[in-house]
Amino acid sequence: MNAICARNLSKSYDGKSMALKELNLEIPGGGVFGFLGPNGAGKTTTVKLLTGLLSPSGGECSVMGVSPAEDPCGVHRICGVMTESAKMYGQLTGTENLVFFARAAGIQPAECEARANELLKRLDLWDARDKKLSAYSTGMAQRLSFARALVHGPEVLFLDEPTSGLDPESAQSVNEMIAELAGREGTTVFLCTHQLRYAQDLCGSYGIINKGSLLACGSLSELSAGIGCRTRAGFRLADGEKPEGMERKDGWWRTEILREEEMPALLSRMVEAGYHIYEARLIRPALEDVYFSYVERQEARL
Numbered sequence: 362m363n364a365i366c367a368r369n370l371s372k373s374y375d376g377k378s379m380a381l382k383e384l385n386l387e388i389p390g391g392g393v394f395g396f397l398g399p400n401g402a403g404k405t406t407t408v409k410l411l412t413g414l415l416s417p418s419g420g421e422c423s424v425m426g427v428s429p430a431e432d433p434c435g436v437h438r439i440c441g442v443m444t445e446s447a448k449m450y451g452q453l454t455g456t457e458n459l460v461f462f463a464r465a466a467g468i469q470p471a472e473c474e475a476r477a478n479e480l481l482k483r484l485d486l487w488d489a490r491d492k493k494l495s496a497y498s499t500g501m502a503q504r505l506s507f508a509r510a511l512v513h514g515p516e517v518l519f520l521d522e523p524t525s526g527l528d529p530e531s532a533q534s535v536n537e538m539i540a541e542l543a544g545r546e547g548t549t550v551f552l553c554t555h556q557l558r559y560a561q562d563l564c565g566s567y568g569i570i571n572k573g574s575l576l577a578c579g580s581l582s583e584l585s586a587g588i589g590c591r592t593r594a595g596f597r598l599a600d601g602e603k604p605e606g607m608e609r610k611d612g613w614w615r616t617e618i619l620r621e622e623e624m625p626a627l628l629s630r631m632v633e634a635g636y637h638i639y640e641a642r643l644i645r646p647a648l649e650d651v652y653f654s655y656v657e658r659q660e661a662r663l
């Protein structure tokens with residue numbers, strides 16, 4: 362069974378234009394799925410549909426086999442959700458907010474405070490635990506919102522821009538926690554983000570969406586192959602050496618290869634030809650390059 366499933370899932374807010382057009386997704390359990398797309402692409406709409414915060418205009422979806430349309434409470438038990446609109450109580454302290462949401466999710470009273478304390482420590486909010494949320498900075502409130510999404514130990518975690526307002530240290534610790542949850546604890550993480558460099562380190566697979574349509578889905582190498590972004594072999598050579606048919610960029614002579622298995626033979630040919638190779642490496646397409654290629658190709662077609 363896939364952890365997250367969508368079939369022809371569609372949403373129109375005004376009955377005219379489609380914010381999400383017939384989305385089909387099958388995301389297996391465990392690991393981080395990166396959902397990428399420009400502003401207004403339909404990412405938050407998808408998260409809200411999958412977690413039952415919105416009802417679809419067409420199609421269907423499920424999380425761990427549970428349909429949010431038929432059993433919203435069941436989906437809330439399974440899922441942790443962090444969206445920009447997920448509000449907590451300004452007049453309650455950090456600890457009180459987490460204990461409240463843990464109780465609301467059905468956690469045994471004796472366990473709630475222990476869970477809250479563990480998350481407050483882990484997210485560097487321990488010193489602010491007795492402060493009211495209204496006195497938190499934006500980044501502190503965002504970390505508390507992340508803790509709230511985790512407080513009931515969800516099997517599936519939906520994170521909508523979890524690090525957008527965070528300083529680099531906090532962003533790093535949130536990203537480390539996401540990696541840990543998906544790795545050791547087997548949580549399935551659905552991550553919407555604009556931060557493509559972080560996404561490339563964190564995610565095992567991706568969906569790219571623009572203007573409500575899913576453009577591609579798969580691992581980075583599948584996405585690269587799908588749009589013709591090739592791997593290159595790169596060489597740093599002695600000054601003055603110019604290998605035929607290669608282009609030079611940032612001090613590296615580069616040539617496209619179809620598969621990385623071509624590298625050893627290419628290296629041998631260059632050594633035989635007398636080049637002095639100081640460094641050799643595979644230059645794989647970055648997520649950023651692949652993402653822009655898909656979005657630009659769709660823009661050009663419209």
Ligand SMILES: Nc1ncnc2c1ncn2[C@@H]1O[C@H](COP(=O)(O)OP(=O)(O)OP(=O)(O)O)[C@@H](O)[C@H]1O
Pocket residue numbers: 374375380398399400401402403404405406407
């Ligand atoms: N509550 C709403 N009422 C009407 N239209 C909405 C509403 N929420 C979103 N939309 C529209 O739906 C489309 C998709 O918006 P959505 O918020 O899902 O995009 P997004 O990918 O999350 O963008 P961002 O990166 O800016 O967060 C946009 O055209 C947006 O204007």
Ligand SMILES: [Mg+2]
Pocket residue numbers: 404405406521
């Ligand atoms: Mg959004």
